[in-house]
Amino acid sequence: MSNAAKETVLVVEDTPAIARALRAALEARGYRPVLALTGQQGIDAAATSEPAAIILDLGLPDMDGTEVCTRIRGWSDVPIIVLTVDDAENRKVAALDLGADDYVTKPFSTPELLARLRVALRRRRGDPALPADPVLEVGDLVVDVAHHRVSVAGADVDLTPKEFAFLALLARHPGRVLTHRTILQSVWGPEYGTETQYLRVYASQLRKKLHDDPVRPRLVTEPGVGYRLVDPGAHP
Amino acid sequence: MGATVLGALLVVVAAVVLIPFRGQTSTATDALVLMVPVVAAAWIGGRRSALVTAALATVTLEVEFLPPYGTFKLDLFDDAVALVVFAAVALAVGTLVALEGERRELAERRADKIEALYEQQRSLQQEQERLAAEKRALELIGDYRSALLRSVSHDLRTPLATIRAVTSDLQVGADYDDATRKELLDLVVDETERLDRLVTNLLSLSRIEAGSLEPERQAVALDELLSARVRKLNRLLRDVRVQVDVPFTLPLADADYTLVDQVVTNLLENAARHSPSGGLVRVRARAHEQWIEVAVSDHGPGIDPRERDRIFEPFQRGEGSTSSGVGLAICKAIVEAHGGSIAVRATTVEQPSGATFVFTLPVHR
Numbered sequence: 001m002s003n004a005a006k007e008t009v010l011v012v013e014d015t016p017a018i019a020r021a022l023r024a025a026l027e028a029r030g031y032r033p034v035l036a037l038t039g040q041q042g043i044d045a046a047a048t049s050e051p052a053a054i055i056l057d058l059g060l061p062d063m064d065g066t067e068v069c070t071r072i073r074g075w076s077d078v079p080i081i082v083l084t085v086d087d088a089e090n091r092k093v094a095a096l097d098l099g100a101d102d103y104v105t106k107p108f109s110t111p112e113l114l115a116r117l118r119v120a121l122r123r124r125r126g127d128p129a130l131p132a133d134p135v136l137e138v139g140d141l142v143v144d145v146a147h148h149r150v151s152v153a154g155a156d157v158d159l160t161p162k163e164f165a166f167l168a169l170l171a172r173h174p175g176r177v178l179t180h181r182t183i184l185q186s187v188w189g190p191e192y193g194t195e196t197q198y199l200r201v202y203a204s205q206l207r208k209k210l211h212d213d214p215v216r217p218r219l220v221t222e223p224g225v226g227y228r229l230v231d232p233g234a235h236p
Numbered sequence: 237m238g239a240t241v242l243g244a245l246l247v248v249v250a251a252v253v254l255i256p257f258r259g260q261t262s263t264a265t266d267a268l269v270l271m272v273p274v275v276a277a278a279w280i281g282g283r284r285s286a287l288v289t290a291a292l293a294t295v296t297l298e299v300e301f302l303p304p305y306g307t308f309k310l311d312l313f314d315d316a317v318a319l320v321v322f323a324a325v326a327l328a329v330g331t332l333v334a335l336e337g338e339r340r341e342l343a344e345r346r347a348d349k350i351e352a353l354y355e356q357q358r359s360l361q362q363e364q365e366r367l368a369a370e371k372r373a374l375e376l377i378g379d380y381r382s383a384l385l386r387s388v389s390h391d392l393r394t395p396l397a398t399i400r401a402v403t404s405d406l407q408v409g410a411d412y413d414d415a416t417r418k419e420l421l422d423l424v425v426d427e428t429e430r431l432d433r434l435v436t437n438l439l440s441l442s443r444i445e446a447g448s449l450e451p452e453r454q455a456v457a458l459d460e461l462l463s464a465r466v467r468k469l470n471r472l473l474r475d476v477r478v479q480v481d482v483p484f485t486l487p488l489a490d491a492d493y494t495l496v497d498q499v500v501t502n503l504l505e506n507a508a509r510h511s512p513s514g515g516l517v518r519v520r521a522r523a524h525e526q527w528i529e530v531a532v533s534d535h536g537p538g539i540d541p542r543e544r545d546r547i548f549e550p551f552q553r554g555e556g557s558t559s560s561g562v563g564l565a566i567c568k569a570i571v572e573a574h575g576g577s578i579a580v581r582a583t584t585v586e587q588p589s590g591a592t593f594v595f596t597l598p599v600h601r
Contacts, residue, residue, distance in 0.1 A: 024419065028411055
């Protein structure tokens with residue numbers, strides 16, 4: 001890949017060792033990494049270096065990572081992947097609700113982070129999602145939005161309208177985590193947001209109807225956060 | 237009952253005393269003297285004793301002091317009036333005195349009761365205060381434990397995150413040139429060394445908490461200790477210039493080598509963390525009579541004078557600091573276990589900047 005074609009990835013991370021490890025990993029995969037050690041530097045770099053994606057640590061010394069997320073979303077829809085620690089469940093959800101695309105929990109595996117990054121970059125290059133592609137494909141799962149039809153490996157699957165809306169929403173963002181709130185508001189309506197028990201019921205019905213393998217399901221639960229639809233046949 | 241007997245007895249005594257003089261005393265005097273037993277019986281024994289004694293006194297007055305003596309007869313109409321008046325007055329006075337006595341007794345009983353209630357309330361209050369103090373102490377321990385857990389999980393997680401990020405990347409065989417591969421492996425080495433220092437600190441902390449931090453004193457050559465420690469930390473200190481200034485005439489310190497080594501390690505790690513790249517970190521030791529003073533100074537942002545005591549308390553991190561918050565607390569505990577002291581001041585005096593940590597150890601004799 002030539003220098004001009006390299007995609008810039010902004011890494012906002014206050015731990016120098018992790019920032020250096022990410023820089024090496026990104027350079028080796030042909031990206032152009034830009035490092036920022038504080039939230040303010042991150043916001044400045046997001047404005048000046050025109051990154052194709054941002055990897056954002058939520059625990060920054062000068063400001064909360066969710067604040068950085070909000071500020072960047074003020075003018076840009078660049079994909080943002082947040083890095084969090086296990087016990088910061090609500091901040092993780094807050095960041096996703098504020099417009100972050102995905103999250104990875106520390107300590108993370110670099111290949112997994114890079115896989116999430118590829119998903120985010122694909123989304124940016126391809127669809128801005130909503131002018132909906134009438135036929136969505138995730139592995140052997142086909143969702144025909146125009147005709148309200150779903151098939152798995154060629155076999156039709158009967159879904160109720162809510163189940164269909166739930167699945168179609170996830171299929172429009174393959175590989176990406178959508179929060180409980182996002183799903184509830186999009187499928188049930190803007191007055192919903194906390195009724196996660198609905199989602200549990202619908203997710204388990206969908207898994208049954210799609211014949212999901214419990215070990216490698218298509219419909220993945222992100223505990224406390226939301227759901228994502230993946231192609232279980234593909235490697236991360 | 238006893239009061240009635242006493243009343244009767246007093247009436248008898250009064251009669252016995254007055255009878256020899258009954259020709260010379262007036263009826264009024266006899267009547268007044270006979271009133272005394274009534275008052276006494278009423279005061280002590282209450283209404284019933286008053287009634288009995290009044291009756292007895294009236295009879296005594298009639299029989300012994302109103303002529304004809306020794307009979308229930310009366311010669312004069314005046315005496316009859318006097319007797320009726322005496323009976324009425326004795327009854328009234330006896331009743332009033334008895335009532336007063338009863339009121340007094342009731343008041344005393346009430347006062348006793350109030351006193352008892354007050355005592356009870358005071359002991360309840362004391363118990364309550366004791367329980368509140370106990371609760372506060374337990375809360376402090378709880379706060380301390382959760383601060384410890386927060387600190388430990390944060391400090392362990394940061395190096396672990398780096399190690400996992402690098403090793404997971406190398407495992408999938410990413411295409412790195414030799415220089416990058418070395419840089420990444422160096423990161424892992426640095427972070428494992430950091431974890432090692434952290435674990436050493438935590439073990440010391442648990443010994444301090446358990447009260448079992450007893451320095452094993454020996455004669456320690458500080459010049460050797462300081463140079464050796466700086467050499468061992470060469471990776472941590474690679475971005476700063478380190479100067480060790482110890483005169484060869486420095487007396488030996490009376491100290492626990494391992495513990496003092498830990499103090500020096502923590503102070504150097506601290507200095508390296510806060511120094512600007514290429515900044516000077518100076519380690520200096522001097523003897524002052526019976527004490528050796530060791531100073532570790534950096535040219536970092538320094539410490540706010542208001543914070544200078546607080547930073548030696550456990551889990552106090554500086555603003556935005558990535559340090560564990562236990563290192564300086566351990567330094568203080570170790571130095572004080574040697575009888576010495578530790579403090580921090582600015583490195584440059586004119587325009588205060590940088591931090592200089594100074595601790596003292598006793599000279600070995």
